[in-house]
Amino acid sequence: MDFRLSAEEEALRQRVEEFVRAELVPLEPEFADAPDIFDGSRWKSRVKSSADPEIRRYLALMEGLEKKAEAAGLWHLDVPRQYGGMEVSNVALIAVTEELEKSAIPFELGNHVSNILYSCKGEQIDKYLWPCIRGEKTSAFGLSEPASGADPSMMQTTATPDGDYFVINGTKMFPTFADVADFVQLFARLPGTAGREGVTCFLIDTGTPGYRIARSIATIGGTEPCELVFEDCRVHKSQVLGEIGNGWALNQAWLGARRFQVGIRAHGKSQRVLRVVRELVRHEPARAGQIAATAGRFLGEIEALRALTYVGAWKADQKMDVRSEAANVKLFATELLHRIIDFALEVAGQSGLRKNHVLARAFRHARATRIVEGPSEIQRHIIQRALFREGAAALELT
């Protein structure tokens, strides 16, 4: 057994560590008062269409960072080699994100490329995949519906074949950034199918007749997901991503790959929240004494999260079935972060709930993470399913 990063992974980690130290940390005072929109990765989408000079100023800073990262060769880390990326391992991506999370600047090394777009074929590659890799286009993910969230197999949106076309009818809830995206990855079912059968994924351009974005919806976390309506929207069969009727696997792949990043992000954020707590009690030794045991318990839990995350990422690199590990990490990470922020607010008192306070922001964001991309209850369901399928062997060392 060996817990060390490979030489290559370690070299990459060190370069990112240096980048964070030299480029991100110095910007932290500047970003302390950045608009809410610069939390998380949202600045990459909606912000770009903003005319607000304050937002433009922060955007310019972020774009400057992008150029520096690209020049330093720290770009497109997870993009496959055939598309000019570095195709680094899952473990390396976790190590890189762990370094990035040491700074509060919401910066990521690369554009958001929805991983299922690597299933693009023929003209789809030039039309969707490359522009996303280059950062020229963004996508939204249309899976949930008004009557089906955690269980997408209940989706009702239909794609009825009509010659070389499909006619799409239905409503999608909560695709984030659909209003500023260039296209949506839409899941719909073939007529007469049920459950996981017949689910098909389409790439549908914004502005396609019959597709409209009905509204955006304000949420606690500050993201504004949208409601999408499809009324007799005709889509050519060349817009099918992957195979007709085989969309369920894509939906699973999209979710699976993100779990370990959720884990290491929560790991970093949890530590930052505890550092805020440390500052709050810096000059109050008695208070520090009172909360020491709780803080210590959380530090141990943060270490446990880190271990779970690296192990899961390593297993994913070995092409093992990581559905259970991924559920484990998602559950542990989001529940832990939420509890830590709750504790921090107890220490801070009501001043921590001032709208722009770093804890108040973290509090609003963390609540949503226990729901999005599969609520905690679904994660427990996935975990128990593996336990009853494989028995205790599911936890055996190999």
Next chain:
Amino acid sequence: MDLKLSEEEKLIKDTAAQFVDKELIAREGEYLRQPAAFLPPGAPARRDLDRQIRSELTARAREVGLWCLELPEELGGSGMSALARVLIHREFGRSILPFRPVSIPAFLFETPYGARLADGSVSLALAFAESHRTGELADLQILYRQEPDGSVLRDSSIFIANPSAELFLFPAREQGTRRLGLFVIARDAPGVTITDEVDLTTDGTVARLLLRGCKIPNEQLLGYEYEAGETIAAEQLGLAARSLGIAMRCLASSIEHARNRVTFGRRLAERQAVQWMLADLSVEMRACTWLTLEAAWRCDQELTYFEEAALAKKRATKMAFHAADTAIQIHGGYGVCKEFPFEGFYREARLMRLLYGREDELDRAAGAKFLNAE
């Protein structure tokens, strides 16, 4: 990273697993069986393994290399890595039979007692009473004064588990210099008395080790601060590993029982209340498994590992307690019966949580260190 077991580690783990299945778990029925149809009034007697069976098991464990795990290769042992020891103790944790390889710090094998410890004719107890609260050795009661021909101990009295041992390893503080010395003393040495032995709620006992007018020859001063820290960390890793084994057994039995037991027309396995108990347990098991393995690996790589070992022990012992509690609940009435292993695990895990660092104290120390850092 490579988190697969190496061929050698796999072999060690499989050997231990086979031994535990064939020699220990197979004997549990007999060990746990109630001696008579009706018991006399009062609490059931303390259980212990038959002497004859114990010595047979020791011989067999020795044959397959599962005894004296720390004995260095140059002295005929296998000098197992910390990781291998974790794998072994994890397997032994699966059985309630009170039999497992005893941990003997490697430096003891270089003393005059080494040979007898190695052949099992004498046993060792660690008298680290002070470390059970904080996991550290801050307030040692035993003080010593170094003289040219040995160390003179101030009269003391400390609690020890395993009072039937022939040798006691204990830390003491040098008067004046505050240096920590690690000593070994024989039960029959002048000035050593064991008194006040009482039953614990586990099947073990606790007693008082009295030291009156003891003088210890220089060759029985075996180490200092670091060796004492290593000894504690090794115990913590052993407890963590044993906890993982307890949890594996509890989980496996609970899954099996839930698959078969029917209530109100449905199997327990279909009940979400039961599913989630086991899901939550397995999450914690995974976390503890990797915290323990990584701490052991760090020890083998000669990286710092004391804090990691303490964390692994803290989480894993609590997890084992939770695992036993869950197994009892899922097995219902059978869970609390002494003919099943779960109530024994439950009592044992409760004690393990109190050894080499209580949860609150470890948390408080870790938290204080963080909050006081720059």
